[in-house]
Every structure is written in structure tokens, then in C-alpha cells.
Amino acid sequence: DVKVTQSSRYLVKRTGEKVFLECVQDMDHENMFWYRQDPGLGLRLIYFSYDVKMKEKGDIPEGYSVSREKKERFSLILESASTNQTSMYLCASSSPPGQGANVLTFGAGSRLTVL
Amino acid sequence: GENVEQHPSTLSVQEGDSAVIKCTYSDSASNYFPWYKQELGKRPQLIIDIRSNVGEKKDQRIAVTLNKTAKHFSLHITETQPEDSAVYFCAASKNSGYSTLTFGKGTMLLVSP
Numbered sequence: 377d378v379k380v381t382q383s384s385r386y387l388v389k390r391t392g393e394k395v396f397l398e399c400v401q402d403m404d405h406e407n408m409f410w411y412r413q414d415p416g417l418g419l420r421l422i423y424f425s426y427d428v429k430m431k432e433k434g435d436i437p438e439g440y441s442v443s444r445e446k447k448e449r450f451s452l453i454l455e456s457a458s459t460n461q462t463s464m465y466l467c468a469s470s471s472p473p474g475q476g477a478n479v480l481t482f483g484a485g486s487r488l489t490v491l
Numbered sequence: 492g493e494n495v496e497q498h499p500s501t502l503s504v505q506e507g508d509s510a511v512i513k514c515t516y517s518d519s520a521s522n523y524f525p526w527y528k529q530e531l532g533k534r535p536q537l538i539i540d541i542r543s544n545v546g547e548k549k550d551q552r553i554a555v556t557l558n559k560t561a562k563h564f565s566l567h568i569t570e571t572q573p574e575d576s577a578v579y580f581c582a583a584s585k586n587s588g589y590s591t592l593t594f595g596k597g598t599m600l601l602v603s604p
Binding site: 390407411416417419420421424434435456466478479480482483484 | 492497500523524527533534535536537540580584590591592593594595596599
């Protein structure tokens with residue numbers, strides 16, 4: 377029944393490492409998103425994509441990049457992890473406007489710790 | 492861009508009481524306002540949403556009201572139960588084109604038996 381799958385629930389990385397967070401959805405959704413969740417700060421949008429090969433910066437893109445080579449897969453990349461990127465990362469997907477516009481289906485989250 | 496303020500940050504009630512969480516938004520063009528519930532250790536899930544052509548929407552014990560003039564909307568939970576304990580997020584967006592949801596910072600609701 378799981379519709380948005382994040383490959384890693386828990387990761388521990390060292391400062392400077394390159395980190396890949398993978399997200400796959402099986403609902404044929406066009407739109408995919410990466411959010412960061414920190415206590416007291418809510419959900420902040422890092423990057424989003426409305427189509428394959430397409431990406432747009434969200435509110436806090438610094439230090440991150442993304443890749444969307446296939447419709448069902450959206451990857452978040454930390455080129456050089458830093459301790460201030462320790463956080464919970466949530467992937468989400470949705471249908472385009474007119475088809476349940478903006479109703480997000482979230483993955484279970486990936487908790488990243490950078491030492 | 493859009494800015495969503497949410498209050499209170501924490502809310503403790505006794506089982507059976509009502510709970511109200513309030514949000515304000517800044518962009519008068521926003522017209523879609525969902526509420527997500529995140530139980531401890533779980534993913535956020537949509538519980539109710541409202542669009543700007545409607546002033547109130549109810550679904551059993553939960554309701555959402557919208558005041559477009561004042562740019563605020565609220566979540567009302569009646570007859571609270573311990574399983575209502577969770578973090579609740581409000582959000583706002585324009586329901587067109589490539590708009591995205593802007594979330595509030597969340598409210599932790601604790602319902603004591």
C-alpha cells in the first residue's frame with residue numbers, strides 16, 4: 377500500500393561526504409518535492425519538480441541539488457554534507473492542478489545525521 | 492512569497508474538550524488551505540482542506556473555517572480523543588500553475604485521558 381518510498385530511513389554520514397537520498401512513487405504523479413523538517417521550523421521546501429528532467433528551487437536550496445531522470449524517481453543530493461544538514465528529509469508527490477491539486481502524499485522520511 | 496503563521500505551537504487539552512489551531516497567511520492570491528496531521532514517527536497526512544470559495548467545511552469531528560478578508564483559517568477539533576494527539580500543520584497555496592504549498596511551523600496537540 378506504500379505509495380511514496382524513501383530508500384533510507386536512517387543515515388549517518390561524516391562532514392564532507394556526498395549523500396544521496398532516493399525517493400520513488402508508484403502513483404504516476406507528475407509533481408515531486410523534497411522537504412526538510414526541523415523541530416519548531418515546520419516543513420521547508422528544498423526543491424521540487426513538475427516533470428522529468430525539470431527542477432525548481434524551493435525556499436532553502438543552498439547546499440542541495442536534485443535529479444529527476446525518471447518520472448517515478450526524485451533524488452536529493454548533498455554534495456558535501458555539513459552538520460547543519462542534520463535533519464529529517466521528507467519526499468512527497470502530487471497530481472497536477474485539476475486532479476486533486478496540491479494534495480501531497482508523503483514518504484516515511486529519511487533521518488540524516490551528519491557528524 | 493507566501494508566509495504562513497501558525498498558533499499555538501503547543502496545545503494541551505483534556506479528552507472530550509475542543510481544540511482550535513489558527514493560521515494566518517500573507518498572499519491574498521492563495522486559495523487552497525490544507526491541514527496535515529503527523530503522528531509521532533509517522534508521515535504527514537492530509538486530514539481536511541478548504542478552497543477559497545467555501546467558508547467552512549466539516550468532516551465528522553474536525554472542521555476548518557476560512558476568513559479570506561482577514562486572511563486567516565482555523566482547524567477545529569471537537570470531542571478530542573487521545574488518538575488526536577499529533578503535530579498539525581496548516582498550509583496555503585495558489586491552486587494554479589506550478590504553485591507550491593507553504594506550511595506553518597506546526598502545532599503539537601496533546602490530548603490527555
